[in-house]
Amino acid sequence: MASGYGMHGGVGRCFPFWQEVMACYVVNTSASDDSGKKKCSPVLEDYYECLHHKKEHARALALQAAYARSQSATARDDAPSASQIRNLGLLGKTEDTKAVLGQGN
Structure with missing residues (x-):
């Protein structure tokens, strides 16, 4: 006041x-x-x-x-994309993963 x-x-x-x-x-x-x-x-x-x-x-x-x-x-906002998962060798990209890691066939 x-x-x-x-x-x-x-x-x-x-x-x-x-x-x-x-x-x-x-x-x-x-x-x-x-x-x-x-x-x-x-x-x-x-x-x-x-x-x-x-x-x-x-x-x-x-x-x-x-x-x-x-x-x-949400928790899914930070989820990796499908291409990121493929590059990790989880979905049929084992050749790319071996090439990145330097492992021979």
């Missing part, structure tokens, strides 16, 4: 992050020089993540996509 209070009273869930942002601004800036705001960008980013959960949602979507890909892949 913008007021700093949570939905059920008390402190809001992101209020501690906001306090860190304010503490960083107090330490790194002054009334005449506000160039220290750059130092507070990681803390401000944490606060925005607490408010909006954009990184968390992106990770969840990536995990769901990876899980869907792994579920759609």
Whole structure:
């Protein structure tokens, strides 16, 4: 909540992050020089993540996509083709196999 209070009273869930942002601004800036705001960008980013959960949602979507890909892949996707099996000498290509292995007749 913008007021700093949570939905059920008390402190809001992101209020501690906001306090860190304010503490960083107090330490790194002054009334005449506000160039220290750059130092507070990681803390401000944490606060925005607490408010909006954009990184968390992106990770969840990536995990769901990876899980869907792994579920759609079957064991037969990596199966050798018939020509690969023939070249191994399993289906009537013993002469080719002997030639590759250097075995004479």
